[in-house]
Amino acid sequence: MAxxxxxxxxxxxxxxxxxxxxxxxLILGIILIIVWVSIYFIxxxxxx
Amino acid sequence: xxxxxxxxxxxxxxxxxxxxxxxxxxxxxxYLGNQPPSCLVTIDPEKVEVTAPFNAPGLYEVTGxxxxxxxxxxxxxxxxxxxxxxxxxxxxVKVIATSKDVIHGFEIAGTNVNMMLEPGFVSEYTTRFNNxxxxxxxxxxxxGVGHHMMSSRIEVVSK
Numbered sequence: 001m002a003x004x005x006x007x008x009x010x011x012x013x014x015x016x017x018x019x020x021x022x023x024x025x026l027i028l029g030i031i032l033i034i035v036w037v038s039i040y041f042i043x044x045x046x047x048x
Numbered sequence: 049x050x051x052x053x054x055x056x057x058x059x060x061x062x063x064x065x066x067x068x069x070x071x072x073x074x075x076x077x078x079y080l081g082n083q084p085p086s087c088l089v090t091i092d093p094e095k096v097e098v099t100a101p102f103n104a105p106g107l108y109e110v111t112g113x114x115x116x117x118x119x120x121x122x123x124x125x126x127x128x129x130x131x132x133x134x135x136x137x138x139x140x141v142k143v144i145a146t147s148k149d150v151i152h153g154f155e156i157a158g159t160n161v162n163m164m165l166e167p168g169f170v171s172e173y174t175t176r177f178n179n180x181x182x183x184x185x186x187x188x189x190x191x192g193v194g195h196h197m198m199s200s201r202i203e204v205v206s207k
Binding site: 019025033 | 052054055057058061062065069072158159160
């Protein structure tokens, strides 16, 4: 039957390699943290 | 529910980052007592000129308070009153400001003093002037055709 075959195909895709996705998410996260921390330190330095 | 291992990694990473950011915000607001510059103090925008302290804008020395001076500013299209003020170096100043007409900005360039002046509300910010020299105050909320001409100066002078 055609339908179960398709299902099997998509299931194998779900377990595909996510290394690239993980890397992009972490790079984006690190950039956000660096920007947030830099702006926070500018704010703290100007409190003086 | 099946979840990829990497998916768990970035969900935890994102959640932890969000919690850290919110904690910093919470400590700043509830422990250090930081609040928005315009916080519940209101004024009739049509009677700014006859309402104290805005009937006489300028720098006033005060005693018995956490700050040494009160600096009263009135913004209107397209100028600030006073246009220039001298402040002794190292003094703590509470800036008290409002607008007579539309929304204006009040930013002392290069410092944390950056607030909106809304008609009907009084904005306040307490700061210390440690560096000698001239500070530029600019309007950073578009207020009309003369917006880019709107500025004032604070001269920090040695005592």
